Amino acid sequence: MPLGKLERHLDGARAYFAPGDEAFIRAIAERASGxxxxxxxxxxxxxxxxxxxWEETAGTLCVxxxxxxxxxxxxxxxxxLSDAWHGRPDLYEAVADGYGRPLTPAEEEHLAVLSVLDAVSGIQYGMAHGDLELAERGRRTLARLRSTSPP
Structure with missing residues (x-):
């Protein structure tokens, strides 16, 4: 887990957190080691x-x-991508179908940790570089995870 940069990102994002965000972030990050x-x-x-x-004429998805x-x-x-399927079981099912299977409980746990770390990084980077869309995505992700993932 990429926890090494957490303190630096927290320092840059802390001023933009909702009450309770930092405690939640730390609790989720602590779970990573187990x-x-x-x-x-x-x-x-x-x-x-x-x-x-999407290349319409070729019927090909390009990344x-x-x-x-x-x-x-x-x-x-x-x-x-996980924000897009939140509250949309049909989209999650489509992702699982494309992936070949649903995520395992261990993968769900890793996804929660990685999502929290990505949210903090996005808030820190977004605010430091004027990318308010990125910072807002990070705040939305934290709010979603706080409502669905116990610390």
Whole structure:
């Protein structure tokens, strides 16, 4: 788990948190050390809708923007998509169908931790660089996780 940068990101994002966010973030991050290891493979690292292009004439989905690619657990690539399927079981089922199976409980736990870390990073980076859309996505993700994931 990429916990090494957590304190630096917290320092840059703390002023933009809702009450209780930091305690929740720390509680979720502490769970990371007790999670079972997942299989590692190639991941995109920034797999989200804006990096997907549908080529209508060819009937092909193209993926762009690979600068964050690295080896990691497959759920790493679901972090930025998971907001889209929240409250939409039909979309989650479509993702699971494309993935070949639903996520395991261990993968769900890893996804929660990775999503929290990504949210904090997005808030910190977004506010520091004037990318308010990125910062807002991070705040929405934290709010969603706080409502669905016990610390």
């Amino acid at each position: 999670l079972p290891a997942l299989a590692v493979g190639a991941t995109h690292g920034d797999f989200q809708r804006r990096n997907l292009r 762009i923007d690979f600068e964050r690619s690295e080896d990691g657990p497959a759920v790493r690539d679901f972090v930025r």
